[in-house]
Amino acid sequence: TNWTTELRYRPYQAWSNNQIEDIRKKIGQSHWRLGYHIQPKTGLLNDPNGFSYFNGQWHLFYQSYPYGAVHGLKNWSHLISDDLVHWQDYGPTLLPGDKQDSHGTYSGSAIPVGDKLFLMYTGNVRDKNWVRHPKQDGAWMDQNNKVEKISTPLIPEPKSGFTDHFRDPQIIEHDGQYFALIGGRKKDDTGHILVYQAAQVTGPWSYKTELKFTQQDCGYMIECPNLLFVDDRPVLIFCPQGVNNNVLKHDNVFPNAYVIGERFDWETFTFINPSKMENLDNGFDVYATHGFNAPDGRALTVSWIGLPDTSYPSDNEGWANCFSLIKELKIKNNQLYQIPVIENEQLIEQKLASKEITPQAKLSGRVLDSIGTLTIKTDLGEELQVMLDTTNGKILVDRTNMGIKFATDFGTTRSAETAINQSIDFEMYLDNTVFELYINGGQKVITGRIFPQGQRFFVESEHVSIKKVQLDKIY
Numbered sequence: 001t002n003w004t005t006e007l008r009y010r011p012y013q014a015w016s017n018n019q020i021e022d023i024r025k026k027i028g029q030s031h032w033r034l035g036y037h038i039q040p041k042t043g044l045l046n047d048p049n050g051f052s053y054f055n056g057q058w059h060l061f062y063q064s065y066p067y068g069a070v071h072g073l074k075n076w077s078h079l080i081s082d083d084l085v086h087w088q089d090y091g092p093t094l095l096p097g098d099k100q101d102s103h104g105t106y107s108g109s110a111i112p113v114g115d116k117l118f119l120m121y122t123g124n125v126r127d128k129n130w131v132r133h134p135k136q137d138g139a140w141m142d143q144n145n146k147v148e149k150i151s152t153p154l155i156p157e158p159k160s161g162f163t164d165h166f167r168d169p170q171i172i173e174h175d176g177q178y179f180a181l182i183g184g185r186k187k188d189d190t191g192h193i194l195v196y197q198a199a200q201v202t203g204p205w206s207y208k209t210e211l212k213f214t215q216q217d218c219g220y221m222i223e224c225p226n227l228l229f230v231d232d233r234p235v236l237i238f239c240p241q242g243v244n245n246n247v248l249k250h251d252n253v254f255p256n257a258y259v260i261g262e263r264f265d266w267e268t269f270t271f272i273n274p275s276k277m278e279n280l281d282n283g284f285d286v287y288a289t290h291g292f293n294a295p296d297g298r299a300l301t302v303s304w305i306g307l308p309d310t311s312y313p314s315d316n317e318g319w320a321n322c323f324s325l326i327k328e329l330k331i332k333n334n335q336l337y338q339i340p341v342i343e344n345e346q347l348i349e350q351k352l353a354s355k356e357i358t359p360q361a362k363l364s365g366r367v368l369d370s371i372g373t374l375t376i377k378t379d380l381g382e383e384l385q386v387m388l389d390t391t392n393g394k395i396l397v398d399r400t401n402m403g404i405k406f407a408t409d410f411g412t413t414r415s416a417e418t419a420i421n422q423s424i425d426f427e428m429y430l431d432n433t434v435f436e437l438y439i440n441g442g443q444k445v446i447t448g449r450i451f452p453q454g455q456r457f458f459v460e461s462e463h464v465s466i467k468k469v470q471l472d473k474i475y
């Protein structure tokens with residue numbers, strides 16, 4: 001397919017069902033599909049949206065373009081779970097095409113209000129001259145998961161001084177007031193997060209202030225802001241596009257960053273004593289992490305495993321990208337930890353004793369000497385290598401020789417740092433073509449995709465204790 005702009009923004013009704021059927025058939029032949037990670041049924045998945053607990057269940061949505069593995073006319077596709085592990089995909093739910101969201105229902109969030117779930121999202125609107133006019137829109141979802149949009153935008157235009165890059169509202173409630181955090185690009189090409197306020201979710205919404213969370217430079221645009229609280233401390237997760245490498249050293253096209261504050265001042269929306277900006281994930285493919293403070297007290301997040309402006313080998317099969325496991329955030333010794341939620345233990349099937357492992361597996365262990373290595377090999381000799389250096393406190397992941405090459409302009413290795421001369425422990429979740437490597441109980445995370453041509457996996461290790469278990473294949 002030649003994905004012209006026209007084709008990518010063709011209304012959904014204009015597509016025949018054959019397109020989806022053709023992609024389904026192709027995907028049916030794929031040996032790259034995932035066993036327990038959320039993946040699109042067809043087409044492209046990007047940001048997680050609207051993560052919430054509503055009507056006794058977990059709800060989550062994803063930015064979706066169903067007709068091919070490209071960024072086209074986006075909808076929110078709806079996932080529901082009882083346990084944060086097994087998700088049922090109900091398909092496109094918040095559809096684009098109305099006046100307030102003609103060119104896509106872009107990223108946003110959700111909050112229960114009364115007996116409904118309120119969705120706040122960015123309506124991507126373009127005019128005849130393809131000039132963008134972003135709208136911050138609202139919609140209600142009832143207990144039967146029926147969505148009704150509010151046709152008048154809640155925030156009809158960017159704040160003055162801002163460009164048309166103004167999106168991704170995170171709605172939160174505090175002291176009986178609602179606040180929306182919106183990412184934006186100022187006309188002077190700097191990235192900011194703006195706070196709007198309303199007494200009711202349907203508005204009127206008015207501009208309150210800018211979120212003050214760092215003195216560091218945030219690049220030219222901030223996407224996907226999330227303000228979360230962990231032990232009453234504010235944590236901001238955001239995507240500072242174009243941030244300088246001196247501020248935040250990153251290898252990916254755009255980074256996903258975080259800042260932790262000592263306290264939060266709700267009067268002025270200020271982080272008191274913010275930490276330095278850090279990478280949320282030291283791996284290859286994490287972006288647009290989205291989270292919320294769940295009613296059970298946990299701060300839960302989920303990441304898009306995929307990057308903007310990046311092609312993946314599965315594109316040829318008509319699908320792209322996946323989500324991470326659902327993670328819980330903790331703060332220990334002033335550092336952020338990301339831990340797959342405890343519910344993931346349900347995935348454990350049985351111990352694996354041989355060198356050969358199943359495509360769905362968890363490997364855990366500890367380095368026993370100054371340097372340990374862990375290699376995942378396929379039957380075709382492709383290798384994903386992990387080097388764990390306790391002396392220098394360094395973890396290196398190398399996918400150079402693991403299958404089909406992609407995104408090589410951004411390098412084929414990634415590294416993370418830990419304390420020097422300290423033991424390192426790890427947990428690696430492997431799911432056929434994605435791995436999530438959690439170091440020291442989630443102090444560092446290294447996530448990435450791999451596209452092996454082999455279909456059998458073997459583990460080799462040196463100087464590490466290792467426990468291997470098979471995980472359930474639920475999709």
Ligand code: FRU
Nearest residue numbers: 047063074106107167223288
């Ligand atoms: C981030 C992003 C968001 C936008 C969405 C569109 O990946 O560009 O800023 O709302 O994707 O799909």
